[in-house]
Amino acid sequence: MAAITTLGFDADDTLWHNERVFRLTEDRFASLLAGYSESSHLREHLLAAERRNVLHYGFGVKGFTLSMIETAIEVTERQVPVDVIAEILEAGRDMLQHPVEPLPRVEDTLKALKGIYRLVLITKGDLFDQERKITASGLDVYFDGIEIVSDKNAETYRTLFSRHGSGPTEAMMVGNSLKSDILPALDAGAYGVHVPYEITWGLEEADEPQGKDRFHRVDHIGKVPQLLARLS
Structure with a gap:
């Protein structure tokens, strides 16, 4: 691979x-x-x-x-x-004014990965609100690219991973939504790492993919570097 x-x-x-x-x-x-x-x-x-x-x-x-x-x-x-x-x-x-609270282990994980991989933030939603949250989080400094899109599908990931890297086959998408973050990334040819969150919005519910060797699930984002080490 x-x-x-x-x-x-x-x-x-x-x-x-x-x-x-x-x-x-x-x-x-x-x-x-x-x-x-x-x-x-x-x-x-x-x-x-x-x-x-x-x-x-x-x-x-x-x-x-x-x-x-x-x-x-x-x-x-x-x-x-x-x-x-x-x-x-x-x-x-x-x-729209609610404080932004980063999840545990997020910043340490991004620090550990920055400089080793190209890090791209890929989020969907309202432009102004997403920009506000990105800035308020203080995490923007860790990313080589930031993309706010109207929706996420396989073509989205093909385009963005080609724009910010060498294409989807050499990329990994990390996210909490099987429907938006994982399934379309796998369809594009990338790796998909599911990091479950405590609540799932009804419109984001989906079943885990079966028979996909590029699909992985971790308990928390802090395990992503370990996964990458195993895959390298």
Whole structure:
């Protein structure tokens, strides 16, 4: 097999906490609409709205906020109070200002790998919010390239690993999402290393690939250097 020269890293829930912020906001949203809908029913409607709207608004806080407003209109049969809409908008703004908390072992891992491999940050979502989180994390200094994309698929990884390295066959993608980070990277010909996070967004759920010798799973990101040593 070709030597690995380039490492791609997902950002949200791979380098720092993200989904827990969405879950806390969902709880806040459920509290606001408690008089109109049971929590489980509301969350089902919200996920359905997100599934519809991601094609129009993309991934991230802004699309999530619009989906909450749409859901509130639906479950109240267009009777949602203006004050509730205002609080949903406030919740969205709070998310866009939430502190960025890097996950354990992330910085030590990036320090250990920098200079040995080309490190590329590959994240999807709202441009402004992703730029804010990257800067606030302080981790941008470890990367040779940063790419914010609208979605992740096999062509995304072929293009980016060719742009920042010698192509996908000599690259490895590290991330928490099987659907976005691992499966399309494997389809592109790269290695895929799944680092599970404590929460998985409903639209990112997928099964582990079977029979893929380039697929690996580690308990935490700190084990990536050990994996690379075994593969070299």
